[in-house]
Amino acid sequence: MTPVRSLARAMLSGIFVVSGARTLADPDQLVAVAKPVTDRVTPLLEKTAPRIPTDTRTLIRANAAVQFGAGLMLATGRFSRPAALLLAGTLVPVTLAGHPFWSQDDPDSRRGDQVHFLKNLGLFGGLLLAAADTEGKPGxxxxxxxxxxxxxxxxxxxxxxxxxxxxxxxxxxxxxxxxxx
Known part of the structure; x- marks a missing residue:
């Protein structure tokens, strides 16, 4: 793996490792924010996988664990392509729950959430590139x-x-x- 590729993957994964670790340590801080999204996902989860716990706190911890583990895998170059796809998947509910700028009434809050939404969209794009990267080898x-x-x-x-x-x-x-x- 080239030094640029290694550095880029470490930089891209850093936010996921840190936020995953913080959320695993204290998932309760995000329960109120995540509840609207988890309430919409819960019926689908109960229908497709009835044995999976669907309470908001458990879903937050599962998402954080995936972000932490996949972030480490991406940073170290181990299974980096599947790890990038997993991280992209975890980014969707986080972005929808954490930065719903379309529902903000305050213009400053709306602008702040919109910036964070677009930042996460950029991270999503970077993760898709990392998932498609074959390191110069044939796909x-x-x-x-x-x-x-x-x-x-x-x-x-x-x-x-x-x-x-x-x-x-x-x-x-x-x-x-x-x-x-």
Whole structure:
């Protein structure tokens, strides 16, 4: 991994590691802010995964744990692409709950939330870039296509070889009939 790539990943993940650790230590500070979003998500969670706890505090802690763990993975370059996708996924409810500028009446609060909303949108974009980054190596799509092309060439080669051997066998058999023994 290049030094620039390592530094960029560490810088991008820093906010998630720090805020994840802080939220894990004190999730109660965010319960009131997160409640409107978790109340909307709870019926869907109960329907799709009935055994998952759906209280707001537990959902906040789960989100914080994912941010902390995936942030560390991104910073260290371990499973960085899936970690970036996980972080992007955790950013959506955090942004919707924490910065609903569209519902603010006070112009200063609206501007502040809008700036934070756009900052999180920028982080989301950076995480998508990190998720797409193959570090200069061919991506899965290219490798799959290359493998398919290689397999097709191998099959064509095998068919040509089988035809040639069949022609030689026929030629050998006809020669053996003409000149027995």
């Amino acid at each position: 899965l799509r290219w490798r799959a296509g290359h493998r398919i092309g290689h397999s097709r060439r191998s099959v064509r080669r095998a068919v040509r070889t089988a035809r040639r051997e069949a022609r030689l066998a026929v030629l050998s058999a006809s020669t053996a009939r003409r000149f027995p023994g």
